[in-house]
Amino acid sequence: MLLGCIADDFTGGTDLASALVARGIRTVQVIGVPEAGEEVVRSGAEAVVVALKTRTAPVADAVEQSLTALRWLREIGCERYYFKYCSTFDSTPAGNIGPVAEALLDALGMDFTVVCPALPANGRTVRDGRLFVGDVPLDESPMRQHPLTPMDDANVVRLMRRQTHSRVGLVGHGTVGRGPERIRAEFDALRRAGIRFAVVDATDDDDLLAIGRACADLPLVTASAGLAVGLAETFRAQPRRLTDGDPHAPVPTGGGRAVIAGSCSAATNAQVEAVRAVYPSYLVDPFAIVRGEDVVTAALRWARPLLGQGPVLLHATQPARNVAAAKSRLPGDIASRIENTLASIARGLVDMGVGRLIVAGGETSGAVVAALGVTGLVIGPEISPGVPWTWTLGTPRPLALALKSGNFGSRDFFLDAWERLP
Numbered sequence: 001m002l003l004g005c006i007a008d009d010f011t012g013g014t015d016l017a018s019a020l021v022a023r024g025i026r027t028v029q030v031i032g033v034p035e036a037g038e039e040v041v042r043s044g045a046e047a048v049v050v051a052l053k054t055r056t057a058p059v060a061d062a063v064e065q066s067l068t069a070l071r072w073l074r075e076i077g078c079e080r081y082y083f084k085y086c087s088t089f090d091s092t093p094a095g096n097i098g099p100v101a102e103a104l105l106d107a108l109g110m111d112f113t114v115v116c117p118a119l120p121a122n123g124r125t126v127r128d129g130r131l132f133v134g135d136v137p138l139d140e141s142p143m144r145q146h147p148l149t150p151m152d153d154a155n156v157v158r159l160m161r162r163q164t165h166s167r168v169g170l171v172g173h174g175t176v177g178r179g180p181e182r183i184r185a186e187f188d189a190l191r192r193a194g195i196r197f198a199v200v201d202a203t204d205d206d207d208l209l210a211i212g213r214a215c216a217d218l219p220l221v222t223a224s225a226g227l228a229v230g231l232a233e234t235f236r237a238q239p240r241r242l243t244d245g246d247p248h249a250p251v252p253t254g255g256g257r258a259v260i261a262g263s264c265s266a267a268t269n270a271q272v273e274a275v276r277a278v279y280p281s282y283l284v285d286p287f288a289i290v291r292g293e294d295v296v297t298a299a300l301r302w303a304r305p306l307l308g309q310g311p312v313l314l315h316a317t318q319p320a321r322n323v324a325a326a327k328s329r330l331p332g333d334i335a336s337r338i339e340n341t342l343a344s345i346a347r348g349l350v351d352m353g354v355g356r357l358i359v360a361g362g363e364t365s366g367a368v369v370a371a372l373g374v375t376g377l378v379i380g381p382e383i384s385p386g387v388p389w390t391w392t393l394g395t396p397r398p399l400a401l402a403l404k405s406g407n408f409g410s411r412d413f414f415l416d417a418w419e420r421l422p
């Protein structure tokens with residue numbers, strides 16, 4: 001085992017696992033910290049991703065869960081660690097990226113690491129420490145209206161300073177463009193100056209390759225899935241401990257097809273719109289949940305006769321103005337009540353024979369995966385950058401499951417995804 005990864009949500013976990021697999025690193029994703037590690041060790045994986053649902057948890061809880069994951073990764077023999085957060089730095093002013101990163105550094109006895117949210121494959125770049133989504137600074141992108149983690153600042157140095165007690169510095173593009181030696185020298189200079197976190201500019205995969213090489217001796221990196229581009233190369237350069245080949249033959253799965261969408265991100269809204277003209281679709285109404293209606297039974301009654309005919313869509317996804325209205329008029333826990341409702345619907349659909357399921361939204365995926373009793377995910381073919389098909393472990397029968405980050409995928413994602421299934 002070489003690389004132990006801790007992802008702060010489940011879509012983020014499959015994003016990173018898929019990036020590592022695409023670069024030839026055998027990767028297993030586990031859901032939460034398993035009770036025993038033997039199965040993972042026996043699987044011959046070179047990397048393991050522990051997917052947690054800590055992005056919006058209370059800070060102390062997120063820190064504790066992440067430290068538990070780190071302990072488990074150490075126990076099963078990991079030597080290097082990767083804290084994976086969102087390429088749009090989804091967090092609140094209190095955390096959880098900063099506090100978790102700080103706790104992991106402390107636990108590993110380290111005094112320095114990188115903060116690298118860039119993910120050029122999905123249009124997220126960092127210039128002068130500012131995070132861009134396409135050409136738009138993060139705080140002017142639709143992320144400013146996220147239901148749980150609205151982002152009001154694009155400056156990653158400032159965001160990290162808000163969230164940590166540590167000193168935060170910047171390695172600008174001028175340095176990154178000069179290559180790994182220069183970047184490493186800058187890391188050393190920052191470390192000597194008492195800087196604990198270096199935000200690193202990156203605008204393309206060449207930058208990430210250079211940063212990956214410069215990080216070759218760091219036991220812990222913190223990043224989006226982007227840095228996998230660079231780190232995978234440094235791992236491949238090491239002697240391989242395992243035989244070559246794919247440990248994860250695809251598991252053909254049949255059964256009904258469904259899309260469950262709980263993300264209200266711009267990309268998911270567009271994907272829901274695209275599909276509503278094609279599939280039967282059902283809106284899960286937050287106001288009905290709060291009125292105490294049996295939304296789950298109603299949704300399943302609607303879906304039952306349709307499942308034999310083709311895919312169905314069940315969504316809470318709504319445009320930002322409706323989400324703002326729901327948030328202002330409904331109780332504070334409405335987001336998690338919607339997640340739980342969608343998770344119960346997913347469970348009911350699987351009980352009715354659905355075997356191929358797409359879930360949109362990180363928090364939503366966390367709730368669905370828990371309700372289905374999934375203990376691990378085998379990574380299959382990539383549907384679009386950062387979103388693979390996976391096969392579930394721990395469920396009574398393997399399911400084909402795609403966990404789609406809210407802002408990933410083209411407009412036709414829900415229509416095209418089925419074609420990528422073997």
Ligand SMILES: Nc1ncnc2c1ncn2[C@@H]1O[C@H](COP(=O)(O)OP(=O)(O)O)[C@@H](O)[C@H]1O
Pocket residue numbers: 147148262263264265268286316317318322323326327334335336337338339360361362363364365404405406407
């Ligand atoms: N109509 C709605 N009104 C308010 N909140 C909603 C609505 N639909 C979904 N939500 C909540 O918004 C959150 C979306 O987060 P998530 O699932 O992580 O999506 P994303 O990947 O886009 O961030 C979830 O907690 C979900 O329950």
Ligand SMILES: O=C(O)[C@@H](O)C(=O)COP(=O)(O)O
Pocket residue numbers: 009011012013015016085086087088090119224225265361362363386404405406407
């Ligand atoms: O890094 C990313 O953008 C994704 O891997 C991710 O974490 C997205 O989170 P959600 O949009 O909440 O799914």
